[in-house]
Amino acid sequence: MDEGVLRLKELLFPSIEDIAVLSVDVNVEIVRVDAHCTTVGAACPGCGAWATRVHSSYLRFPADVPSAGRRVVLQLRVRRFRCGNSMCPRLTFVEQIAGLTRRYGQRTEALRSALAAVGLALAGRAGARPAAALGVSVSRSTVLRLVNALPEPEVPAPRVVGVDEYATRKGRHYGTILVDVExxxxxxxxxxxxxSSLAEWLAQRPGAEVVCRDRAPFFAEGATAGAPRRSRSPTDGISGTT
Incomplete structure (x- = not known):
């Protein structure tokens, strides 16, 4: 990798390894970055075997985080490898660059993270408006899909659990909401x-010391089955309001 290519790579993708930036084309509306992966092979996502035999290659055009109000699009040359494991159901697979692309992704990981953060803060419709102002054209549905694709956060079991119902369609369909009372x-x-759903939830969280519920028979049964020594009702002196 010559000095100019290395400088471009460090400027545009400082935290991404195994990528070479060949050129950058800038015009009034768009920045196009020509790049490719520098590894000699890739691990098969099906069996994990290392493959170096190239089947073919093609261009991908994932969108990246905008720069100075201009859209940034990668012109990324990716290779399709032949898996050498005869027992693997995958005959070929396409390489992915860690921290940059994912399978079927139309956006870089940096742009996905940025839009998901906007969606978490503002939700779908309100999140799409500032994204457009920053140079990213995205629908509210896409923002919500990116939020839904985020991994579930690790939430420690609350010591005091409040249990109540909520309606997704009033009079028709109800669910259960669980709240950290403290x-x-x-x-x-x-x-x-x-x-049964409440009992299973409580059984998986032994850290919950007190269950605060109303007098609904299904909550009483679930709390008794899932946490027989922890259930309390409002008449025991603990508020049932969640």
């Missing part, structure tokens, strides 16, 4: 209000 923050939603 912090007054929701910790989980169950898609129904069945006793």
């Amino acid at each position: 912090t007054r923050r929701p910790v989980d939603l169950l898609s129904d209000r069945e006793a």
